[in-house]
Amino acid sequence: MKQQATRRIADAERVLIISHVSPDGDAIGSLLGLGLALYPRKASVVLACADLVPEQYRHLPHWDWIVQAPQGEFDLVISLDCSDLQRLGSAYDVAAYADLPLLNIDHHATNVFFGTVNWVEPTAAATAQMLVSLLRALDIPFTVEIATCLLHGIITDTLGFRTPNTTPEIMEVAVELTRAGAPFVELADRAFRHRPLGTIRMWAMALQRMQLEGRIVWSEITQQMRQSTGYVEEGDAGLVNFLGTADAADIAVVFSELDGGQVDVSMRASPKYDVSEVALSLGGGGHPQAAGCTLPGPLTAVRGRVLSLLEQAWRAQT
Amino acid sequence: MKQQATRRIADAERVLIISHVSPDGDAIGSLLGLGLALYPRKASVVLACADLVPEQYRHLPHWDWIVQAPQGEFDLVISLDCSDLQRLGSAYDVAAYADLPLLNIDHHATNVFFGTVNWVEPTAAATAQMLVSLLRALDIPFTVEIATCLLHGIITDTLGFRTPNTTPEIMEVAVELTRAGAPFVELADRAFRHRPLGTIRMWAMALQRMQLEGRIVWSEITQQMRQSTGYVEEGDAGLVNFLGTADAADIAVVFSELDGGQVDVSMRASPKYDVSEVALSLGGGGHPQAAGCTLPGPLTAVRGRVLSLLEQAWRAQT
Numbered sequence: 001m002k003q004q005a006t007r008r009i010a011d012a013e014r015v016l017i018i019s020h021v022s023p024d025g026d027a028i029g030s031l032l033g034l035g036l037a038l039y040p041r042k043a044s045v046v047l048a049c050a051d052l053v054p055e056q057y058r059h060l061p062h063w064d065w066i067v068q069a070p071q072g073e074f075d076l077v078i079s080l081d082c083s084d085l086q087r088l089g090s091a092y093d094v095a096a097y098a099d100l101p102l103l104n105i106d107h108h109a110t111n112v113f114f115g116t117v118n119w120v121e122p123t124a125a126a127t128a129q130m131l132v133s134l135l136r137a138l139d140i141p142f143t144v145e146i147a148t149c150l151l152h153g154i155i156t157d158t159l160g161f162r163t164p165n166t167t168p169e170i171m172e173v174a175v176e177l178t179r180a181g182a183p184f185v186e187l188a189d190r191a192f193r194h195r196p197l198g199t200i201r202m203w204a205m206a207l208q209r210m211q212l213e214g215r216i217v218w219s220e221i222t223q224q225m226r227q228s229t230g231y232v233e234e235g236d237a238g239l240v241n242f243l244g245t246a247d248a249a250d251i252a253v254v255f256s257e258l259d260g261g262q263v264d265v266s267m268r269a270s271p272k273y274d275v276s277e278v279a280l281s282l283g284g285g286g287h288p289q290a291a292g293c294t295l296p297g298p299l300t301a302v303r304g305r306v307l308s309l310l311e312q313a314w315r316a317q318t
Numbered sequence: 319m320k321q322q323a324t325r326r327i328a329d330a331e332r333v334l335i336i337s338h339v340s341p342d343g344d345a346i347g348s349l350l351g352l353g354l355a356l357y358p359r360k361a362s363v364v365l366a367c368a369d370l371v372p373e374q375y376r377h378l379p380h381w382d383w384i385v386q387a388p389q390g391e392f393d394l395v396i397s398l399d400c401s402d403l404q405r406l407g408s409a410y411d412v413a414a415y416a417d418l419p420l421l422n423i424d425h426h427a428t429n430v431f432f433g434t435v436n437w438v439e440p441t442a443a444a445t446a447q448m449l450v451s452l453l454r455a456l457d458i459p460f461t462v463e464i465a466t467c468l469l470h471g472i473i474t475d476t477l478g479f480r481t482p483n484t485t486p487e488i489m490e491v492a493v494e495l496t497r498a499g500a501p502f503v504e505l506a507d508r509a510f511r512h513r514p515l516g517t518i519r520m521w522a523m524a525l526q527r528m529q530l531e532g533r534i535v536w537s538e539i540t541q542q543m544r545q546s547t548g549y550v551e552e553g554d555a556g557l558v559n560f561l562g563t564a565d566a567a568d569i570a571v572v573f574s575e576l577d578g579g580q581v582d583v584s585m586r587a588s589p590k591y592d593v594s595e596v597a598l599s600l601g602g603g604g605h606p607q608a609a610g611c612t613l614p615g616p617l618t619a620v621r622g623r624v625l626s627l628l629e630q631a632w633r634a635q636t
Contacts, residue, residue, distance in 0.1 A: 168496045178486045193563045207522035245511045
């Protein structure tokens with residue numbers, strides 16, 4: 001399938017590349033990496049994501065090339081890091097693009113093969129890792145900017161070489177991109193080692209509220225906590241990864257109240273457990289060890305519902 | 319100097335290898351890695367460390383070979399990861415070993431060249447990295463056990479590829495050791511991703527107490543906090559690394575009350591600052607970005623003294 005993907009890209013002249021809603025570091029890094037690689041080689045390349053590029057990724061080169069509503073004529077649409085068509089959100093205009101070939105490049109095991117060509121590699125730790133091998137096949141050299149964007153995808157999706165799918169292969173890819181000029185330490189530093197004081201204060205409050213129920217540890221970020229600590233971001237700022245380190249738990253969850261009354265649910269599982277199915281059943285997605293969804297509030301109702309589903313999943317998997 | 323070190327080791331038959339007091343992951347990993355490499359090739363090899371091997375390193379192969387008080391006759395003493403003779407503690411019997419050649423292998427910039435032969439490489443991110451090149455020079459292949467111990471040293475001393483001295487070279491060394499069978503993800507997981515619930519509860523309390531003074535952020539772990547949270551370890555369980563991520567600070571410090579009334583001081587600096595000189599002036603040691611010392615209590619007096627020295631250092635370096 002990689003060969004077909006390579007051929008489709010080699011043959012296309014006007015390319016639209018779309019990454020998923022609520023973009024993470026791999027979505028944005030992959031989008032920019034492939035975009036920068038194709039830009040000087042095609043008649044037109046448009047990069048799109050239905051949601052705004054999050055603040056913490058705006059250090060990446062040319063992040064402002066990414067549009068929310070793409071315009072123009074295309075002969076190929078490439079979907080990056082999306083497990084289904086819904087993840088493309090409003091950036092994918094079903095009516096306008098229905099007759100265009102859709103190339104689906106993704107590493108999620110939950111991918112539903114929604115494209116005309118589907119190149120899906122669940123063993124890859126990041127979509128950016130697949131793009132490294134794609135660019136090699138296309139004979140496109142790694143500029144510093146391309147290498148930076150792709151390494152960003154790899155570092156964020158492996159939590160900086162902490163996930164079980166961190167193989168010698170992906171480490172070698174990271175070395176190659178670092179030798180091409182990508183600033184490994186700076187990227188890891190930005191991704192994991194810079195926190196506003198308000199974020200640390202939010203952690204302090206959320207850790208005080210931490211609860212252990214059976215082998216599930218959870219906490220929450222309420223609007224009131226945001227106001228009192230000055231923590232304004234939508235996500236959980238890595239809190240769920242930290243809770244996931246608790247020896248006493250197999251599953252960790254953080255519930256975050258969003259502005260519009262919705263609740264963001266972020267879940268982590270230790271290697272023998274799988275939270276992606278619960279996320280999928282609630283309209284979200286992700287990987288066995290890291291998944292999430294967004295549900296209508298109130299917080300207490302979401303908490304009860306999700307914890308009960310997770311407890312069932314835990315029992316079934318134990 | 320590496321050549322001289324290699325020759326001394328090649329020529330020796332009865333070797334005593336000593337790592338530093340209050341051993342960290344590089345001290346124990348390097349000690350075991352070199353020990354396992356020389357063990358089948360020498361008449362006798364004794365591994366020593368004046369302090370007990372900390373609980374969190376007892377998953378390493380043959381950690382129980384390490385003795386606190388070495389016995390026997392030797393023709394070479396090797397010091398690993400120590401910047402001065404005091405760091406060897408009681409494991410180095412000055413009277414008994416004064417006439418023996420002392421090979422000093424270390425990567426600390428603060429090393430005072432106390433050996434007969436001094437191989438000191440401040441650009442190495444870990445002593446274990448130096449040992450990888452030493453074993454190559456000695457033509458000793460990397461067994462799974464040797465690779466595991468040395469990779470453990472590299473992972474812990476670079477905080478899992480987060481420190482500024484994480485180069486493509488050390489990443490390649492890590493890939494090589496992983497290919498030799500060292501379990502990269504498991505080692506990183508053990509080092510950074512397993513925490514007892516009591517540790518997380520201690521974090522919650524300590525983060526509530528966090529204070530920012532100028533550009534210095536600090537917190538403390540009191541005996542009372544240990545009792546109420548069930549956190550029993552001596553160290554700060556990574557808390558100072560977390561405080562070091564605060565955007566608002568250039569320097570982070572955690573003060574921990576120990577059992578005997580002493581206070582452990584753990585310091586971190588962002589890349590442009592240096593806390594090793596303050597640590598050194600207080601009888602401790604370390605690197606520019608990570609250093610520490612142990613002082614007689616009470617806590618409040620230590621806090622005042624150290625914060626005042628750090629503020630002076632900050633002013634001088636700003």
